[in-house]
């Protein structure tokens with residue numbers, strides 16, 4: 144298996160060579176030269192596999208430059224009942240016959256990003272140990288991604304994490320989740336400013352190539368290919384759990400932001416998993432729903448991006464979308480280059496009058512959007528009808544999934560976070576706060592470890608340099 148760029152300007156590379164970034168030098172995203180094809184006979188033997196064995200079968204098709212034994216060991220220490228709450232890792236909950244919730248948020252930070260990030264932590268540590276290199280991960284977060292990255296990288300050899308967050312602007316729960324980590328290799332930096340200031344600093348430091356190279360600066364952003372690969376596994380797992388035989392088809396409803404989760408569903412479909420529909424759900428930030436219903440992709444400016452009660456889906460451009468469009472235009476990189484020239488100038492592109500747009504249907508994609516009122520209503524009704532409490536993001540997926548349900552096709556809705564993280568909206572929906580999962584009861588009372596800095600790239604660089612010298 145080798146990887147090329149969606150913009151055609153990268154010589155084919157091995158998995159380990161694209162692992163640490165995902166963005167190729169020509170500005171495109173790494174993508175497999177072709178998707179592995181799973182035969183009906185193979186799919187039959189996969190039906191009864193446990194999560195770890197299934198993960199090995201799938202990951203080994205994409206990662207052929209790590210030995211089978213080592214890959215098995217990495218998977219075995221990643222997907223454990225201890226880290227994900229059960230041996231099933233992604234348990235399927237049935238609301239009623241033909242309607243299910245796939246539990247993706249039982250990891251350490253109670254959000255689905257843990258599934259990929261925990262694997263990434265172990266893959267990074269493994270490759271760095273081989274080469275003897277070090278990695279300083281620099282990131283900006285307004286909540287979920289940062290804590291997921293910190294919980295995945297804590298205690299890992301050769302890796303430090305420097306995570307910028309807007310001082311005093313995250314929820315108390317999110318702040319406590321990150322700042323209570325006491326590991327020596329985790330550095331929480333509260334920046335006097337807003338999230339955009341944090342992101343600007345990350346950009347400024349990354350654009351200082353001399354500093355970047357000499358301090359081994361890297362990132363763990365959502366375009367990392369290994370994160371997509373890790374997410375393919377639970378589409379297979381969810382399919383097997385919701386069906387009796389491989390003759391059946393299943394639809395998946397996916398609350399979407401950066402198009403990472405549903406991109407993994409697309410790859411699973413291309414590999415031969417019998418998926419009827421991939422139902423893409425957005426919140427009020429509906430740039431992706433707009434594309435799938437009209438053929439026009441019109442990324443928004445930061446100013447146009449709304450703050451919603453499903454905040455992890457508040458995106459203005461979907462960073463993984465380019466991978467899907469690459470397949471849509473029959474893998475013609477020159478077309479991707481032309482389309483993204485528009486995007487990078489802040490403009491839209493329109494595929495509606497091209498033959499490519501018809502392929503959206505062939506790929507099984509349909510879409511819809513949700514909003515605050517629909518989200519609250521869905522949470523309330525799901526609680527009343529099934530006695531199941533879902534979070535605001537999952538509610539967006541379920542709302543759109545229900546609207547797209549067909550007779551005799553099971554609908555599997557992805558649960559991307561736990562209700563406990565969004566107490567305010569849950570209280571609005573059901574009249575009381577959600578219960579805290581075990582181990583999180585006194586989170587806000589734990590001692591916190593962080594520094595506060597002014598929003599200047601120079602100060603952050605100095606701090607990174609100091610820590611690299613002393614730890």
Ligand SMILES: *Cc1c(COP(=O)(O)O)cnc(C)c1O
Pocket residue numbers: 254255256287365398399400401402403404405455456536559560
């Ligand atoms: C990140 C996130 C999403 C969006 O997933 P994408 O892969 O960016 O489409 C949805 N829900 C939650 C809770 C998330 O953290």
